[in-house]
Amino acid sequence: MKAKPDNAAVKLVVVGSIGLDTVTTSATTRRNVLGGSVSYACAAASFFTRPGLVGVVGRDFPTRYRAALRSRRVDLRGLESAAGRTFRWSCAYEPNLKERETLSTALNVLADFAPELPTAYRHSPCLFLANIAPEVQLKVLSQMCALRFVAADTMDLWIRATRPALLKVIRQVDLFLINDAEARALTGEEHLVPAARHLLKLGPRYVIIKKGEHGSMLFSRQGVVLSPAYPVDLVRDPTGAGDAFAGALLGVLARAGSITSALVRRAMLYGAITASFTVEAFSLEKLLAIRRADIEARARQFRRMIRC
């Protein structure tokens, strides 16, 4: 099943949650499907670079999901298999597919996750700390020894529960990604422009505020970049769109030599496109079904939509 030998170098390391999601929409319920921030982010990044996944699953993690990630050339040397059950999360979406309610969360093996990176990962120039406990993000960060670019994402839980550790993460990253509601919660600013300015002061060179179907905004000392979302005909499941956006973005950055504002702008476009495929199906189904050429075709279309 391996597309490349496992001794290939990884240019991007991604740590985050991986587990089994049960997702209910007004159309249907899908049980125990592959989910988690690192799954979406790695699958999305894999169109642009070979990402190394850092995560933990239990003994019950289905072989077919491992194979699915390998089929996208995701390096799984950093995927630990621990005694116990895999992380599980269940949610129900409102009919508009915007609001969702978390029905249950069982951390299981994720509760004691203390990642030890494979040696081959430690020299990766690029690191993405996808959504997971800030303490885990810091543990991964401390093991890297040749970093040129670090990005981090988070979620509302960590803003409430482990704010000091989260702030420590934010201080050490080049790019911090956060969604609009979380940006408001973290900074106490009602409006996004002041919220982003506040976040820039916490350390990162770049801040991206993700607005779901409304696109994203990049803030840096060089100014603002506005990127709309690609308008898909039918959203089936928005889960993982933000992780896929960030994963593809980091994939584009990791592939490139040096990181400039123009490159970040280009990477945001690919992030938006990859996220737009993600929401067209449940779980990683669409990401596993498309090819790079599909992304490029949609990117051409997208550029025509936003040319000014």
Place this chain on the structure above:
Amino acid sequence: MKAKPDNAAVKLVVVGSIGLDTVTTSATTRRNVLGGSVSYACAAASFFTRPGLVGVVGRDFPTRYRAALRSRRVDLRGLESAAGRTFRWSCAYEPNLKERETLSTALNVLADFAPELPTAYRHSPCLFLANIAPEVQLKVLSQMCALRFVAADTMDLWIRATRPALLKVIRQVDLFLINDAEARALTGEEHLVPAARHLLKLGPRYVIIKKGEHGSMLFSRQGVVLSPAYPVDLVRDPTGAGDAFAGALLGVLARAGSITSALVRRAMLYGAITASFTVEAFSLEKLLAIRRADIEARARQFRRMIRC
């Protein structure tokens, strides 16, 4: 106070509501300030063409508001002064300045408004039916005799109360503008892409869905154009932003010879810029304070933000 003699030809006629607004935000309450769809739309259009305003006010309408509109070179030959009180509307915004509650509406002279256009207006090539009762929009439309481009906007009230008349308007316009929530209400489609497709089938060549701070989307048989909103630092009062967006857009179209997709795209950019100034102050205050050069400066900045 007149910047030009009143016999100048108008290239754009705009009909809509005009009245006195009382607006409450978490910061303050502003009483009896100039408002109404046609006020915002004409002030915004006036940066690009000389618009002719069609509306009605009562005998209590302050002279200074008439002078304010004239100072922006808005042609007021179509502004009727009727016996009775001016239309009044009052609202309170949530602290996030997104949701608002209408506290009171007094139609007053607007209740019996049956516009008779000045002869000089009837040959205008361009018409914008800003938000007002569809019956009034149709009455204005029927008096125009050299139209090359007609656009219309609406609001939730007319979707609920006078749907057949509204559909009749939509059938006869080249461009229909509507906000996202209203597009869902009118079409019954939860998602904006199918909603826009539904609206295109009702007759217009172009449909623009306005998403407030999230920008706008243009749909036509040629495809989709995505335009973000300009990210302002501080929103003081979002009232009239959609009217100003549409007014500026129509102003750009009216000034040009023939209307192409490329021109509509450019007009959307100016609509977004003009709307961004509008929300930075209450009522038309900012629109009355800026000059075309301010719009152009922000347009240059905006283009850098969205270049892909």
